[in-house]
Amino acid sequence: MTKIKYQILADELAVAILSKKLPINARLPSVRELMRQHQLSLATVTNALHILEERGLVEPRGKAGYFVKPPAPNDISEIAKVAAPAPHARSQAGLQAMTASIPNWGPAEDLFPEQRWQSLLGSIIRRHPFLSTRHAQAYGHPRLRAELARRSAENGCFLKEEELIVTQGATEALLLALRATTEVGAKVLVQAPVSVLYSRLLETFTLTPVTVHNSVDAPDFLAEVQTILESENPPKVFLLVANYHFPTGALMPLLVKRQLLRLAEKHGVTIIEDDVYGDLQHDGARPLTLKSFDLKGNVIYVNSCSKTLAPGLRIGWLAAGNWRERIAYLKNASASSVNELSQLVLAEFLAQGSHVPHLRKFRQQLKTRSGEYLSILRLVLGNTVKLADMPGGYSYWLPLPGKISVDEIQSQLLQHWPLLDKADTPQVALVSHGLCVNTSIPLTDPLRQSLTAFCFYLRGQY
Structure with missing residues (x-):
């Protein structure tokens, strides 16, 4: 049977201890270091260390961390049998570690209208020669926010200009959303397989991922989510890609979107909807978002222009729903603003209808x-x-x-x-x-x- 992640990590550390690579009284890497090295969550690393402690291989020493404990002589052979990982387990652990080397994944450069962007850039600079001397507005230029609201309406998602906050790409938007809705150590519901970006975002805030293993287009997806939400101490935030999930490309059916939203409302769950791939349908109309059905402000909607219009502009945005005040405060506190020239170039592109x-x-x-x-x-x-x-x-x-x-x-x-x-x-x-x-x-x-x-x-x- 395939071992799960914390068992694989525990076995690898056990082998290092029994082979004397980690000698007696040696300090193990910190929990944070193990999370970073193996691309694992806080809960996974903690469970692995508890297994080693139960095996008598390590012991916690106050706030100093975990140290290698001298095993009882009679227990060494038995521990070695339990600890030795199968070749398959080592291979799977290595495969997961390799996800950290994934390249900057984006569409081919020749798909973007480079000449059109250069033309717009020159036009905006000629009309606004003093942009570089002005401070950018914290929540984004009003013209861009107005165009983003208009474009969202074209896609069946009616966002208000005043609820939109412009960010430095979708990554900042996701960071703000997670920071506003969670506390250190909180559980966050995520889809499997979990992308490297999401793993790093959760690690940044020391959050514990709870994985939904069924794909969003699988028949048992909602049942699995419901089981998790009805368990003891369930997650209160769901970080989700409903439209063309990376890396699987899965698309959540429309009926499932409606049912998931009702389920989240019932259990008091905030959904952070990452919709950066939503414009990339191959046929037919653009798929609707969860935010399109959100009447109570329980969905934080995140998008950007990086995957569809212009990666180099590094412009993202979010509609914060019930979390507008908290996210606005965090945005102000970060003192980060998006280049105003880039914002006006994107606003002009949208206003002219060039995106269509x-x-x-x-x-x-x-x-x-x-x-x-x-x-x-x-x-x-x-x-x-x-x-x-x-x-x-x-x-x-x-x-x-x-x-x-x-x-x-x-x-x-x-x-x-x-x-x-x-x-x-x-x-x-x-x-x-x-x-x-x-x-x-x-x-x-x-x-x-x-x-x-x-x-x-x-x-x-x-």
Whole structure:
């Protein structure tokens, strides 16, 4: 049976102790250091240390931390049997550690209207030559906030200009939302697999993730969430991607969105909805957000222009709902403001309606390119593994077989993509026991050959 995360960490530390790599009376890394090194939550690391303490391998010494405890002679052989991890467990732990090396994951640069942005930038500078001498407004330029409210209405989500706060990308918006709604050590409900960004955000505030293992489009998703919320001391915050979750690309059905919102209201749960991928549908209308149905202010809505319009502007925004006053206070306290020139450039782009033809073309290119990648995956792997459809986004996540080792997958990636860091090479990364492929990168002949060869290798592992 596959071991869970805290068991894997406990076993690795036990082996280090029994092999004398950690000698008697040696101090173990701090809880925070173990969280950072292994990309694990506070609860996971704490559980692992408690297991080691129960085995008689470590002991806490006041506020100094955990130290290696001299084991009783008769217990050494028994402890060694319990502590020795299976090769599979080591491999899975290594796979998770590798998620920290995921690149800056974004759509291909050629999909963005670079010349249009340059033209707008020059126009704004000529009309507002003294922007650099003015202080940017804390909550964002009124013109941009007005355009963001208008655009949200186009998408079926009626946000008020006064409830919007402009941030330095979606990351600052998520930080503000988590800081406003949680305290140190609080539980936060998150989806599996958990992205590196979310893991680091939770670690920043020493929050404990409670994972929902069913995908948002799975039949048992709501039942699992309900079970968690009805348990003792449940989380009161749900950090969620309803539209094209990274890395799986899952899209929450409309009915589930309505039911989830009612469930959250019933249990007093605040939902932080990260909608940065929501504009990336491949066909049809843009999917509605949870915020579209939020009549009581229980949803904090987060978005940005980084995945769809202009990554370099670094502009995000949030609609804070019931938490508007608290988040506004934290925003003021941080003394951070967004470059006003960038805000006016984005406001002008939206006001002119330039986003409409751009997004239409953008989505079509994403659909075409992802189709080329999927055709190769299905040609080689179709009879071996069930491949999900890709309704939106630019990432395709392929779960890896449990028996595969980290070293082997690394060597195969380097073998088939020897120029991995070059611009004409698709971005690939190991994310939560799966291979994530950036399908927005143009698929050239060399890349097609690399992907095909790698898929043949994978087929032999299932």
